Amino acid sequence: MVGKVEHELEVRVPASELWEIYGGLEVGKMVTKLLPDVFESVEVVEGDGGVGTVLNVIFPKGTSLVTYLKEKFIVIDNEKRVKVVEVIEGGFLDLGFSLYQVYLQIIEKDSKSSIIKSSIEYEVKPGSEANASFVSIQNLQLVAEAIGKYLTEKV
Known part of the structure; x- marks a missing residue:
């Protein structure tokens, strides 16, 4: 079974400024500061x-169906402002x-x-199809909203 969920959020922030956060490690630092109830910690393994x-990525106990995951950056396209992250463990x-892959794109309006366009693409093994109902774009939506708000209020 294959599926996809998406979210888009328009923010009054230049694309270059957003990409500075989304394009590298800054987004991980910001989510633990801005959303500590959603992300307990984000640590660089390599x-x-x-x-x-x-x-x-560690999630606070009792707040998520999963307690942790390891993700790997598999695409970073600075021209198109696209980042693809794949869960490799947990x-x-x-x-x-x-x-389970997360696609992030910053589109200049x-x-x-x-x-901020966020999407999750996933494949579920036979016998586990019911678990597809657990996939939610909510955390990526919360991240986009929090970063958008932070950057617009900072100005």
Whole structure:
């Protein structure tokens, strides 16, 4: 079984400013500050923020169906402002998923506003199809809203 969920949020922030956060490690630092009830910690396991970087993401106890996951940056396209992250351990892989990828794209609307496009693509192993109902874009939506709010209030 294959599926996809998406979310888009327009923010009054230049695309270049958003990409500075989303394109590397800064987003992990910000989510633990801005959303401590959603993300307990985000630690670099290996890498410097480029392709191949592996992060360990820990969720607060009792707040999520999964307690942790390790994700790897598999695509970072600075021209198109696209980042693809794949879960390589834990998370939904422990619930019968064979693939769980997060796509993040910053789309320039004009010089002062952008769209944060977030999506999750997944594949579920036979016998675990019911677990597809657990997939939610909510955390990525919360991240986009929190970062958008932080950057617009900072200005």
